Amino acid sequence: MATTALPQRGYLHDDTPNLGEWIRSWLFTVDHKRIAILYLLAINFFFLLGGLAATFVRIELITPQGDLMSSDVYNRMFTLHGVIMIFFFLIPAIPAVLGNFLMPLMLGARDLAFPRLNLLSWYLYMFGGVFALSAAVLGGVDTGWTFYTPFSSTYSNSNVILTITGAFIMGFSSIATAVNFIATTHKMRAPGLTWFRLPLFVWAMYATSLVIVLATPVVGIALLLVAIERIWGVGIFDPALGGDPVLFQHLFWFYSHPAVYIMILPAFGVISELISTFSRKRIFGYEFIAFSSMAIAILGFLVWGHHMFVSSQSVYSSLVFSFITMLIAIPSAIKVFNWTATLYKGSISYRTPMLYALGFMGLFVIGGLTGIFLGVVAIDIHVTDTYFVVAHFHYVMVGGTIMAYLGGIHFWWPKMTGRMYNEIWGGISALIIFVGFNMTFFPQFVLGYLGMPRRYHVYPEEFQILHVLSSAGATVLAVGFVIPIIYLMLSLKTGRIAGDNPWEATGLEWRTSSPPPTHNFEAIPVVTTEAYAYPPEAAARDAAEWRPGSPL
Amino acid sequence: MAKTSTSAGHGAHGDGAHSEHAAHAHISRGTYYRVFAALMVLMALTVGAWWIEGIVALPRLLGVAIAMAIAIAKTTLIVLYFMHVKVSERATQLYAAAAFIGFAIMVIITMGDYFARGWPPPPGPLP
Ligand code: HEM
Numbered sequence: 001m002a003t004t005a006l007p008q009r010g011y012l013h014d015d016t017p018n019l020g021e022w023i024r025s026w027l028f029t030v031d032h033k034r035i036a037i038l039y040l041l042a043i044n045f046f047f048l049l050g051g052l053a054a055t056f057v058r059i060e061l062i063t064p065q066g067d068l069m070s071s072d073v074y075n076r077m078f079t080l081h082g083v084i085m086i087f088f089f090l091i092p093a094i095p096a097v098l099g100n101f102l103m104p105l106m107l108g109a110r111d112l113a114f115p116r117l118n119l120l121s122w123y124l125y126m127f128g129g130v131f132a133l134s135a136a137v138l139g140g141v142d143t144g145w146t147f148y149t150p151f152s153s154t155y156s157n158s159n160v161i162l163t164i165t166g167a168f169i170m171g172f173s174s175i176a177t178a179v180n181f182i183a184t185t186h187k188m189r190a191p192g193l194t195w196f197r198l199p200l201f202v203w204a205m206y207a208t209s210l211v212i213v214l215a216t217p218v219v220g221i222a223l224l225l226v227a228i229e230r231i232w233g234v235g236i237f238d239p240a241l242g243g244d245p246v247l248f249q250h251l252f253w254f255y256s257h258p259a260v261y262i263m264i265l266p267a268f269g270v271i272s273e274l275i276s277t278f279s280r281k282r283i284f285g286y287e288f289i290a291f292s293s294m295a296i297a298i299l300g301f302l303v304w305g306h307h308m309f310v311s312s313q314s315v316y317s318s319l320v321f322s323f324i325t326m327l328i329a330i331p332s333a334i335k336v337f338n339w340t341a342t343l344y345k346g347s348i349s350y351r352t353p354m355l356y357a358l359g360f361m362g363l364f365v366i367g368g369l370t371g372i373f374l375g376v377v378a379i380d381i382h383v384t385d386t387y388f389v390v391a392h393f394h395y396v397m398v399g400g401t402i403m404a405y406l407g408g409i410h411f412w413w414p415k416m417t418g419r420m421y422n423e424i425w426g427g428i429s430a431l432i433i434f435v436g437f438n439m440t441f442f443p444q445f446v447l448g449y450l451g452m453p454r455r456y457h458v459y460p461e462e463f464q465i466l467h468v469l470s471s472a473g474a475t476v477l478a479v480g481f482v483i484p485i486i487y488l489m490l491s492l493k494t495g496r497i498a499g500d501n502p503w504e505a506t507g508l509e510w511r512t513s514s515p516p517p518t519h520n521f522e523a524i525p526v527v528t529t530e531a532y533a534y535p536p537e538a539a540a541r542d543a544a545e546w547r548p549g550s551p552l
Numbered sequence: 553m554a555k556t557s558t559s560a561g562h563g564a565h566g567d568g569a570h571s572e573h574a575a576h577a578h579i580s581r582g583t584y585y586r587v588f589a590a591l592m593v594l595m596a597l598t599v600g601a602w603w604i605e606g607i608v609a610l611p612r613l614l615g616v617a618i619a620m621a622i623a624i625a626k627t628t629l630i631v632l633y634f635m636h637v638k639v640s641e642r643a644t645q646l647y648a649a650a651a652f653i654g655f656a657i658m659v660i661i662t663m664g665d666y667f668a669r670g671w672p673p674p675p676g677p678l679p
C-alpha cells in the first residue's frame with residue numbers, strides 16, 4: 001500500500017455541479033460515513049414516527065374509559081409503536097449509525113470490507129420500512145410486535161403479511177451490516193491493532209454481529225411460516241391441522257431474546273468509550289468487558305424460554321430457562337462493576353455524553369435487576385403480561401439503548417460534523433430526558449405489580465393516577481427528545497469548529513480530521529499502544545489543575 | 553475483485569500479491585464430480601432405504617434414524633465441498649460450525665420442551 005498522502009477533503013465536502021448529481025452523490029455513495037448519515041436520517045425519522053404512535057397510546061391511557069379510540073384501533077396503535085421501535089429503530093440504531101461511521105475509523109481502515117453491501121443494507125432497510133409503513137397506512141396490524149400465533153396466523157384481519165414482509169426484509173439489512181463488521185474486524189485492522197488493543201466498542205459490535213448472523217435467519221423463517229400459514233393454511237401453527245401455536249413462540253423468542261442483546265450490546269460498547277474518556281482513565285478490566293460481551297452473545301441463545309413461562313411450556317423447560325437466565329445477568333453485572341471501578345479516582349467531567357452514560361448505568365441496573373425478577377418463574381407468573389414487564393423492557397431499551405445512542409451521537413457529533421453542539425442545552429435536555437423517563441416508566445412498575453395488564457386501553461379507576469403520572473412523564477420525555485434535534489441542527493451552522501480531538505480522547509477515530517476525509521486517514525495509522533492509553537497520572541493532573549468553570 | 557476460483561482446470565491463481573488469497577486452496581474439478589457422484593449414490597440410498605423399510609416393516613424410529621444419517625452425510629458433503637468450507641479459513645469454518653451449533657441448540661431445546669410436556673390425549677379439532 002502506497003503511503004503517499006493524497007490531498008483529501010472532508011467526506012461531507014460537496015463538489016457536485018447540480019442537484020441531480022448531489023442526490024446521486026448521496027444515494028449511490030459507498031462511503032461508510034455517508035451511509036451512516038443516510039441511516040441517521042432514516043432511523044431518526046422512524047423514531048419520531050414510533051414516538052407519535054406512543055403519544056396516542058399515552059393520551060388514550062389518561063382516562064380509564066376508552067374514549068379516544070376503540071380497542072381495535074388501540075391494538076393497532078401499540079403494535080405500530082412496537083414494530084417501528086424494535087425493528088426499525090432499536091435494532092439498527094447504534095450498529096447502523098454509529099457502527100457504520102466508526103468501525104472503519106476505529107480499526108484504522110479506509111472503509112468497511114464490502115462497501116456496496118453496506119449501501120445495499122441501507123436500501124433493504126428502507127424497503128422493509130416502506131412495507132411496514134404501507135401496512136400501517138392500509139389500516140395497521142393488531143397482533144402486537146410479537147405476532148403470536150394462532151392470532152396472527154389464523155384470526156387476525158389486519159395487514160399481518162405486509163408487516164411481516166417488512167420485518168423480514170429489514171432482517172437482511174441487519175445481516176448485511178453484521179457480515180460487513182465481522183469481515184472488517186477480522187481482515188482490516190491497522191498494523192499493530194491486535195485483538196486486545198481494539199476499542200471495546202469494536203468488541204461490542206463484533207459480539208452483536210455474531211448474534212445477528214446466527215439469530216436473524218430464524219425470525220425470518222418463523223415470520224415466513226406465519227405468512228405461509230395465512231396464505232395457504234398449511235397448519236404449522238394451527239392445532240386443528242396438527243400444528244402447534246407454541247412452536248411459534250419458540251422460534252420467535254429464539255431470535256427475539258438474542259435480539260434484546262442486539263439492542264443492548266452496542267450500547268454497552270458506547271458506554272465503555274464514554275466512561276473511559278470522561279474519566280480520563282484506562283478502562284478497568286478491559287478483558288473482562290470484552291469477554292463478557294462474547295459471553296452474553298453466546299448465553300443469550302440459551303434463555304429464550306423465559307418469555308414462555310405461561311405458554312404451556314413444560315415446567316422442566318421453564319426451570320432450566322429460569323436457571324440460565326440467572327447466569328446471563330452475571331456478564332451484564334461485570335460490565336457495570338467495571339465501569340464503576342473505572343470512575344473510581346477518575347477525573348470525571350460531566351459533559352453531555354457523560355451525563356447520558358451515568359444515566360445509563362443507573363437505569364440499566366434497574367432494568368436488568370427487574371429482568372432477574374421476571375426470570376424467577378414464581379414472580380413472573382404473577383406479573384407476566386402486566387405493566388411490570390412493560391416497565392422492565394423500557395428501562396433496558398429506553399434507559400439503556402436510547403441513552404447510549406444519544407450519548408454516542410453527542411460524543412461523536414464533532415467527529416461526524418466537525419462542529420460542537422451547544423453544551424448547555426445538551427446538559428439540560430439530558431436531565432429532562434432522565435427525569436421524564438423515570439416519571440413515565442417508574443409508575444408502570446407499580447401499576448404492573450398491582451395487576452394492570454399490558455395492551456388494554458380500558459382499566460379500573462384506581463389505576464388512573466399512575467397512568468396520568470406516566471402520560472405526564474411522557475410529555476416531559478418528548479420535550480427532552482425534541483430539544484437535541486433543534487440544537488444539533490443549529491450546530492451545523494453555528495456550532496464552534498470542533499478540531500480533530502475535542503475530548504482529548506484516545507482511539508484512532510480522533511487521530512484524523514473532523515469530519516474525516518473520504519478515505520479516513522491520510523496514511524494508514526500504526527498502533528503501538530493498547531486502547532484507552534491515558535497516561536496513568538492524567539486524572540490526578542486534571543484534578544490538580546481544575547478550576548471552577550474549566551471546560552473538562 | 554479477486555474471485556475464489558471454482559475450477560482448478562483454469563489454474564486461476566489471480567491475486568498472488570494479496571497474502572490472504574495465497575492461503576486459498578482450490579477444489580479440483582475431479583473432486584466436484586466425485587462429490588456429485590457420492591450425492592447421487594446417497595440419493596439412491598435414501599430411496600432404497602424407503603423401499604426396504606416398506607418391505608421388512610422396520611420400526612419407525614430406526615427408519616427415521618437411517619434417513620437422518622443419510623441426510624446428514626449429504627449435507628456434510630455439500631457444506632464441505634460445494635460451499636468451500638473445507639478449504640476456507642479457520643474463521644470461516646468457525647462461523648459455519650457456529651451456525652450448526654446454534655441450529656442444534658434451537659432444535660434440541662425446543663424438542664426437549666415437547667418431550668417433557670406430558671401430552672394430554674389429543675383433543676381433536678376445535679369446535
Ligand atoms: C439483564 C438481564 C435480563 C433479564 C434477566 C431479563 C429477563 C426478562 C424476562 C424473564 C422477560 C419476560 C417477562 C414476561 O414476559 O413475563 C423479559 C421481557 C423482556 N425483556 Fe428482558 N431481561 C434482561 C435484559 C433485557 C434487555 C437488555 C432488553 C433489551 C434491550 C430486554 C428486553 C425485554 C423485552 C422487550 C421484553 C418483553 C417482550 C415482550 O413480551 O414484548 N431485556 N425480560
Ligand SMILES: [Cu+2]
Pocket residue numbers: 256257260303304306307
Ligand atoms: Cu428475554
